[in-house]
Every structure is written in structure tokens, then in C-alpha cells.
Amino acid sequence: MRYFLEENYRMNDNLSMIRQNLHTHCTYCDGKNTLEEMVLAAIDKGFSSLGFSSHCFSNLSYDECGIKTAANYESYLSEVEALKQKYKNQISIYRGIELESRIKDELYPNPDPRLDYSIGSIHWFYLDSRHWEVDYKAEILLQAKEAFGGFRPLIESYYNEVIEFAKHSSYSITGHIDLVTKFSELNSFGFENESWYRDAALSAAESVVKCGKLVEVNTGAISRGYRTTPYPDPFILKRLAELNAPIIVTTDCHSANNIDIKYDETVSMLSSYGFTHLYYLTDSGFKGIKIDA
Numbered sequence: 001m002r003y004f005l006e007e008n009y010r011m012n013d014n015l016s017m018i019r020q021n022l023h024t025h026c027t028y029c030d031g032k033n034t035l036e037e038m039v040l041a042a043i044d045k046g047f048s049s050l051g052f053s054s055h056c057f058s059n060l061s062y063d064e065c066g067i068k069t070a071a072n073y074e075s076y077l078s079e080v081e082a083l084k085q086k087y088k089n090q091i092s093i094y095r096g097i098e099l100e101s102r103i104k105d106e107l108y109p110n111p112d113p114r115l116d117y118s119i120g121s122i123h124w125f126y127l128d129s130r131h132w133e134v135d136y137k138a139e140i141l142l143q144a145k146e147a148f149g150g151f152r153p154l155i156e157s158y159y160n161e162v163i164e165f166a167k168h169s170s171y172s173i174t175g176h177i178d179l180v181t182k183f184s185e186l187n188s189f190g191f192e193n194e195s196w197y198r199d200a201a202l203s204a205a206e207s208v209v210k211c212g213k214l215v216e217v218n219t220g221a222i223s224r225g226y227r228t229t230p231y232p233d234p235f236i237l238k239r240l241a242e243l244n245a246p247i248i249v250t251t252d253c254h255s256a257n258n259i260d261i262k263y264d265e266t267v268s269m270l271s272s273y274g275f276t277h278l279y280y281l282t283d284s285g286f287k288g289i290k291i292d293a
């Protein structure tokens with residue numbers, strides 16, 4: 001386990017004073033703002049800490065979102081480190097990555113040990129030697145569905161990939177676990193209420209928790225207009241709460257103006273699902289902090 005619980009841990013004696021976002025993108029990957037612009041936005045919005053999680057350097061020709069070269073990845077690490085020092089009196093900055101499965105020649109890569117944390121996310125459906133983006137366009141999702149022979153095999157393969165990645169990689173946080181529902185609010189796919197769908201999603205949620213992963217509650221699709229609620233869906237959140245899963249809240253922002261989108265609203269609704277603690281990365285690892293209901 002990479003985290004631990006401190007029942008009475010308090011920062012500034014008030015949960016509302018703690019603001020941390022560990023899922024942010026910048027111009028090293030597919031974000032719109034530079035690292036420093038993101039830092040300044042985080043300070044402006046009252047975040048006490050900020051983590052950078054650029055899409056990893058996958059070295060795959062079809063990956064248009066990730067860091068493009070090994071040299072860029074090294075610059076990313078040094079620039080984040082330099083900003084950490086420059087702004088240390090105003091905000092705590094952490095070095096992270098959004099790690100992908102099946103990069104380079106690695107099926108389930110482990111994170112670079114120089115990083116403070118990592119988010120493990122699945123953004124692709126894989127079938128034989130073919131691949132489709134999970135979250136790029138609804139049309140691509142439907143193309144993948146055709147190739148797999150229906151939503152059930154497609155989506156079960158997605159959740160299976162989530163489970164295998166959690167089992168075989170030492171990344172810290174499972175990213176947007178039910179990303180396959182990104183387009184569901186704006187379309188009528190109909191799979192979301194099927195029992196096989198719920199079983200697959202819950203089984204993935206239970207597996208990642210069993211593997212010791214933290215799970216993120218991610219507001220990213222709200223800022224992009226695809227969803228009105230964060231990932232994961234409420235039925236998954238309720239199961240995670242029953243499991244006492246360690247959760248964090250992130251905005252998965254790709255621009256500085258979305259750095260805090262729905263952050264406070266999401267933090268304040270968590271206790272209604274049954275969560276008692278929210279987790280934060282500190283200089284000595286992840287800590288669970290009691291939510292004042």
C-alpha cells in the first residue's frame with residue numbers, strides 16, 4: 001500500500017482549506033497552457049498543492065497526446081522540478097505522469113522511480129493489432145463496437161485492460177475508471193444500465209482497490225461538456241465507499257481556466273456517497289483526511 005490513514009490529520013484545521021489537483025496537463029502533452037501558467041492559475045485559485053500528470057512518452061506513432069520524445073520527457077521533469085523550487089513558498093508541486101498501458105515494447109509499464117506519483121489510465125481499445133481511442137469521439141467508439149461485435153465484448157475488454165494494468169504495474173492512482181461512458185450522456189447507447197455493464201465496472205473497481213490503487217474522482221468530462229457528473233458514475237462511487245477505497249479528486253484539466261472546474265462541488269458531495277476520507281499526496285506519501293460531513 002502506498003497510502004495510509006491518519007484519522008485526525010488536519011491541515012489548517014479545515015478540510016476546505018486543502019485544495020490539491022493531481023491530474024493536470026500542459027504543453028508538454030496535449031494541454032493548452034505551459035507548466036508555469038498552470039502553476040500561476042493554481043495559486044490564483046487557492047490550491048495548496050498541484051501535481052503535473054502529462055500523458056507519458058509512449059513512443060507510439062498513433063499517440064498524438066503524449067510527450068513526443070525522450071528528450072522532451074527529461075525537460076518536463078527538470079522544468080517541473082525548477083518550478084517546484086521557484087514557487088515553494090506559495091504552493092507544493094509534485095511530479096507525476098499519466099501512464100498508459102502497451103507503450104513502446106511494454107505491456108504494463110511501471111512508472112519512472114523519479115516521479116512523485118503516477119496515474120494509470122486506459123485510453124485505447126485493443127483488438128489483435130488494431131486500436132481505437134476510448135475517449136476521442138463517439139464515432140470512434142462505435143467503430144470499435146462494430147469491430148468487437150457489440151458493446152459487451154468491447155467494454156468488457158476495456159475493463160479487463162484496467163484490471164490487468166492495475167495488477168501488473170506499480171502506478172499509484174487509477175485514472176477515470178469508467179472512461180467508456182464519456183459519450184453516454186449525449187448518446188443513447190443503452191449499455192449503462194445492463195447488468196453485464198455494471199458487473200464489469202464494479203469488478204474493475206473492486207480489483208483496482210484490491211491492488212492497492214487510489215481511485216480518482218475526475219471532473220474532466222464536465223469541463224468538456226460531455227458529462228454533468230464526474231467519473232466514476234454514482235453506482236461505482238457507492239461501491240468504492242463501501243470498500244473504503246482511497247479516493248482523490250482531480251479535474252484532469254487541459255487548460256488553466258479549467259483547473260478548478262467542479263472541484264469544490266465534487267469534494268462536498270463525497271460524504272453523501274458514504275466516503276469518510278479523502279486522500280492527498282504529501283511529501284511523505286498519500287494521506288487520508290477525514291471528511292467533515
Ligand SMILES: [Zn+2]
Pocket residue numbers: 098121123175176
Ligand atoms: Zn486520461
Ligand SMILES: [Zn+2]
Pocket residue numbers: 023025098252
Ligand atoms: Zn488526463
